[in-house]
Amino acid sequence: MADLAVTSSPGSVRLPPGIWAVPPLLVLGALFFYPLSLILRQALFGDEGAFSLAHFGEVVGSRLFLDGLYHTLVIAVSATAGCLLLGFVLSLVIAFVPFPGAKLVGRLIDTFIALPTFLVALAFTFIYGSSGLLNESLMRLLDLSLPPVDFLYSQWGVILSEITVYTPFVMRPLLAAFSLVEASQIEVASSLGAKPMRIVRQIILPAALPALIAGGSLCLLLTVNEFGIVLFIGAKDVITLPLLIYDKAIQEFDYTTACIIAVVNVALSLGLYSLYRVAVAHLAGSRAGLV
Amino acid sequence: MLVWSKAGRVLAWVTAALLFALIYGVPIGVIALASFSGQWNDVLPSHLTLAHYINAMRGDSAEQTQVSIITGFAASAAALICGSWAALALRNLMRLPRRVLDVIFFVPSAVPSVSVGLALLVAFSQPPVLLNGTRAIVLIAHFVLISAFTYGNVAAGLARLPPEYEQVAESLGARPFYRLRRVILPLVAPYLIAAFSLSFALSMGELGATVMIYPPGWVTLPVGIFSLSDRGAIFDASALTMILALSTLLVLVGLSRISSRAAVR
Numbered sequence: 001m002a003d004l005a006v007t008s009s010p011g012s013v014r015l016p017p018g019i020w021a022v023p024p025l026l027v028l029g030a031l032f033f034y035p036l037s038l039i040l041r042q043a044l045f046g047d048e049g050a051f052s053l054a055h056f057g058e059v060v061g062s063r064l065f066l067d068g069l070y071h072t073l074v075i076a077v078s079a080t081a082g083c084l085l086l087g088f089v090l091s092l093v094i095a096f097v098p099f100p101g102a103k104l105v106g107r108l109i110d111t112f113i114a115l116p117t118f119l120v121a122l123a124f125t126f127i128y129g130s131s132g133l134l135n136e137s138l139m140r141l142l143d144l145s146l147p148p149v150d151f152l153y154s155q156w157g158v159i160l161s162e163i164t165v166y167t168p169f170v171m172r173p174l175l176a177a178f179s180l181v182e183a184s185q186i187e188v189a190s191s192l193g194a195k196p197m198r199i200v201r202q203i204i205l206p207a208a209l210p211a212l213i214a215g216g217s218l219c220l221l222l223t224v225n226e227f228g229i230v231l232f233i234g235a236k237d238v239i240t241l242p243l244l245i246y247d248k249a250i251q252e253f254d255y256t257t258a259c260i261i262a263v264v265n266v267a268l269s270l271g272l273y274s275l276y277r278v279a280v281a282h283l284a285g286s287r288a289g290l291v
Numbered sequence: 292m293l294v295w296s297k298a299g300r301v302l303a304w305v306t307a308a309l310l311f312a313l314i315y316g317v318p319i320g321v322i323a324l325a326s327f328s329g330q331w332n333d334v335l336p337s338h339l340t341l342a343h344y345i346n347a348m349r350g351d352s353a354e355q356t357q358v359s360i361i362t363g364f365a366a367s368a369a370a371l372i373c374g375s376w377a378a379l380a381l382r383n384l385m386r387l388p389r390r391v392l393d394v395i396f397f398v399p400s401a402v403p404s405v406s407v408g409l410a411l412l413v414a415f416s417q418p419p420v421l422l423n424g425t426r427a428i429v430l431i432a433h434f435v436l437i438s439a440f441t442y443g444n445v446a447a448g449l450a451r452l453p454p455e456y457e458q459v460a461e462s463l464g465a466r467p468f469y470r471l472r473r474v475i476l477p478l479v480a481p482y483l484i485a486a487f488s489l490s491f492a493l494s495m496g497e498l499g500a501t502v503m504i505y506p507p508g509w510v511t512l513p514v515g516i517f518s519l520s521d522r523g524a525i526f527d528a529s530a531l532t533m534i535l536a537l538s539t540l541l542v543l544v545g546l547s548r549i550s551s552r553a554a555v556r
């Protein structure tokens with residue numbers, strides 16, 4: 001073996017293996033980290049170039065920003081809770097009450113992930129909008145003059161859209177985790193007289209916990225960053241941080257304020273991303289299906 | 292099997308099927324129906340028409356479809372090269388530097404797209420590099436946002452590759468570049484294709500960063516759809532959304548067929 005190894009690289013100089021990571025790092029540095037650092041600079045130094053925290057404090061303390069932060073968090077937490085619940089129920093049926101076509105459903109879920117998020121928001125205006133499918137039907141049926149269902153242009157519309165869009169992101173790790181649960185374990189438990197609810201609580205839920213945490217933290221990250229849905233629903237009093245950044249930069253050309261909000265938003269996202277990484281790291285062995 | 296009684300099983304399926312249809316079937320069905328609607332003032336559209344698709348096939352909308360597809364392919368190709376390069380380079384590193392670099396290559400996926408757009412706007416509106424108002428800045432934004440996903444997909448594929456193949460090739464005297472070209476890349480080809488199709492889909496649907504930086508004359512489909520629906524032309528917006536979804540799916544299905552053929556070989 002030894003001489004084979006020698007003949008394999010005659011005369012070639014061994015470069016340190018890390019050297020190959022440099023070109024993609026340079027690309028990412030120039031196109032991502034450098035621009036990102038300029039956001040921080042603009043937030044702290046403004047247009048004049050003098051360091052000052054006064055403007056930063058002013059923006060962060062403003063009603064507009066606090067409302068935006070509040071809406072972002074409420075929407076993200078509620079949507080994530082909804083995704084976890086719905087994703088758990090749907091995955092449970094797909095994995096443990098097998099039916100013909102379960103595989104196809106799994107593929108459909110994967111496809112849904114690839115579609116743009118605003119599709120759902122657009123669809124919801126047709127379904128739940130003031131002159132949408134549901135309201136027209138109800139007004140017909142019950143002989144009403146005003147649309148009875150009116151939640152779309154509030155944070156509930158955004159939350160419901162986000163649950164629809166992000167549930168598949170919970171289902172992927174959950175289905176992967178469920179596929180590792182021993183079928184015999186469930187069969188033994190049920191032959192010993194355990195009811196389905198008890199099996200779910202005592203066998204399936206513990207096995208799925210890491211996947212729920214990983215999927216949930218990914219959901220939290222994606223919902224905090226969501227922009228398309230909030231923009232398309234366009235409710236006046238539902239302004240999240242990404243929408244606030246867009247308004248400040250594009251509508252008002254106030255880059256400094258936009259950068260200050262972006263700094264907070266990026267910090268929040270990176271915090272949630274670390275949470276996700278920690279959760280995934282604890283998921284040793286069953287990483288399948290996670291981005 | 293969790294539910295043993297037939298009735299219980301059927302109940303579980305029906306509930307799941309209803310939930311599924313309500314949550315995923317109805318929205319897609321409604322968009323599809325709206326894209327063919329002439330007028331929709333009642334419970335159902337009063338008449339169906341192809342006019343919105345005809346509108347979508349010409350003028351601005353046709354141009355936007357073209358822009359989106361070009362941007363998607365270019366950004367995904369660039370991300371595929373950069374992401375695969377990074378994943379391959381990290382393979383032979385020690386544990387600690389590898390984990391640090393892994394996080395660095397994943398970070399762009401964690402940053403909100405609007406902030407990425409803002410960052411590029413701030414960075415490239417000032418010297419040394421002025422790109423604001425060019426097509427290149429849209430490509431850069433898409434590249435940055437999808438690069439982490441390409442990297443992740445390729446790295447996952449490489450992690451599943453048994454190390455023996457490469458060791459055997461090396462012991463038989465294959466040089467590194469030859470090993471890469473003839474052993475590793477063919478083996479991870481399905482992952483490369485999956486990475487490309489995921490990035491293409493993400494790029495086609497990208498809105499947050501694009502809306503911050505797009506120059507006039509390089510409008511992508513999602514931006515076009517938003518301005519249509521903002522103007523109240525929701526049926527035209529639906530038709531364009533259908534075109535966006537179908538062209539994305541077409542590319543995904545096509546690439547997954549190539550990929551399964553590659554996997555068989």
